[in-house]
Amino acid sequence: MTTDVWIDLTNSPHIHYFSRLIEKLEKEGLEYIITARRFQSLEDLINIYGYEYTSFGEHSSSLSGKLVNSANRIIELTKFISKKENMPKVAVAKHSVELPRVSFGLDIPSIFVLDNETAVAQNKLTLPLIDELICPIGTKNKLDELQKSQNISYFNMDNVLSFDGTCEVANVNARSKSDKYPIDNTILYNLDIDTDLPIVVLRSCPNSSYCTGKSDLLPKIIEELFDKIGCNIVVFPRTSKQREIYSKYDNIIVPKTIDALSLLHFSNMMIGAGGTMNREAAVMGVPTVSCYPETLLGVDEYLAEKGTMIHTTDLKEILEYAITNIGVKNKIVDLEDPTELMFQKICEKMGR
CATH class of the missing domain: 3.40.50.2000 (Glycogen Phosphorylase B;)
Known part of the structure; x- marks a missing residue:
C-alpha cells in the first residue's frame, strides 16, 4: 500500500x-x-x-x-x-x-x-x-x-x-468538535482542583532560539496571585529547572503531561509567556494575558485587535487584569x- x-x-x-x-x-x-x-x-x-x-x-x-x-x-x-x-x-x-x-x-x-x-x-x-x-x-x-x-x-x-484565524482554532476544534477526542470532563478531578475556586493557568517562556536569555516573570506572578486572589494555580514549565522552581511553591499544581486543552476549557484565566496556550485560551474565550518577553507575533496582535487577549510584561498590569477579569468569559470570536x-x-x- x-x-x-x-x-x-x-x-x-x-x-x-x-x-x-x-x-x-x-x-x-x-x-x-x-x-x-x-x-x-x-x-x-x-x-x-x-x-x-x-x-x-x-x-x-x-x-x-x-x-x-x-x-x-x-x-x-x-x-x-x-x-x-x-x-x-x-x-x-x-x-x-x-x-x-x-x-x-x-x-x-x-x-x-x-x-x-x-x-x-x-x-x-x-x-x-x-x-x-x-x-x-x-x-x-x-x-x-x-x-x-x-x-x-x-x-x-x-x-x-x-x-x-489562527492555527489554534484547529487545536481547539480538534477537541471541541470531535466525537473521537472530546473534552475530558474528569480533568479537574484528576488534578485534584478545588472547583469552588477559580482556575488560573500559567505557561513559561519558550526554550527556543528566538526567545533566549529572558527572565522568568512567573515566580513573581505566582507570589502576587496567592497574596491577592484565592485561586487554583496550574503552572506549565518548559525545563527541569523551571519545574524545580515552581514546585517549591505550596498549593500550586505543576503537572507533567496532561490534556491541557481540556484544562483550559474549564479555566478562568490564562497568563502565559509563550504563545500557543495563550492563543488556545483566547480562542476559547478565556481571559488571557500574554507576557511574552519578545516582539509580539502577528497572530497575537491579531487576537489582541479582536479583543480576546492583552499583552503586557508589567507585573502590576498583569495582576490588575487578572483581578478584574478572572472568571469573566470573553466573547468567542468567529475565526x-x-x-x-x-x-x-x-x-x-x-x-x-
Whole structure:
C-alpha cells in the first residue's frame, strides 16, 4: 500500500493542530504516515490521540547541538521516507526544519504552515524550499513586512495562502468538535482542583532560539496571585529547572503531561509567556494575558485587535487584569479553521 501524505510533528501542539486533518484523511480513505521529534511532551500527546508514528531526532538548547541534531534527523528521515512503501505523494508540516529539506531533496511536493515570522533562523532554512505556504492573515502581513525590512526574500508573497484565524482554532476544534477526542470532563478531578475556586493557568517562556536569555516573570506572578486572589494555580514549565522552581511553591499544581486543552476549557484565566496556550485560551474565550518577553507575533496582535487577549510584561498590569477579569468569559470570536484549506491543497498536489 502506498503512502499519500507524510506529516512531520516537531512540537507538542502540532498533534492537536493536525488531528482534524488526520481525521479528514482517514474519512476520505487517504493513507498517511506520521513522524515526530522527541521533544517535551509531544510523544505522550500523540499517544493520547492513539496515532501510530515513528520518532526521529531530538531538541538541543545549544547552537552546535541544534545543528548536529537537525543534520542527523535529516539523514534518518531521508532513509525512512525514501523507502518505497513510505514514499509519499505530498509532505505537510508546521515549522518543521527537516521536512522541507527532505521533501525538496526527494522531490516530494510540500505544504508548510507558518505562524511565527520572528523565527528567522527556522524560516531561512525552510521557506525557500517549500512549494506551498499557508499562514494566518496576521502572520502573512508581518512576513511581508519582514522581507521588505531585511531586504530578503523567503517566498513569493503572491503564492502565500492565508486564512482569517489562527492555527489554534484547529487545536481547539480538534477537541471541541470531535466525537473521537472530546473534552475530558474528569480533568479537574484528576488534578485534584478545588472547583469552588477559580482556575488560573500559567505557561513559561519558550526554550527556543528566538526567545533566549529572558527572565522568568512567573515566580513573581505566582507570589502576587496567592497574596491577592484565592485561586487554583496550574503552572506549565518548559525545563527541569523551571519545574524545580515552581514546585517549591505550596498549593500550586505543576503537572507533567496532561490534556491541557481540556484544562483550559474549564479555566478562568490564562497568563502565559509563550504563545500557543495563550492563543488556545483566547480562542476559547478565556481571559488571557500574554507576557511574552519578545516582539509580539502577528497572530497575537491579531487576537489582541479582536479583543480576546492583552499583552503586557508589567507585573502590576498583569495582576490588575487578572483581578478584574478572572472568571469573566470573553466573547468567542468567529475565526477560520485552516484544516479545510490544508486538505484542499493536499488534494491539489495529489491531482485529486
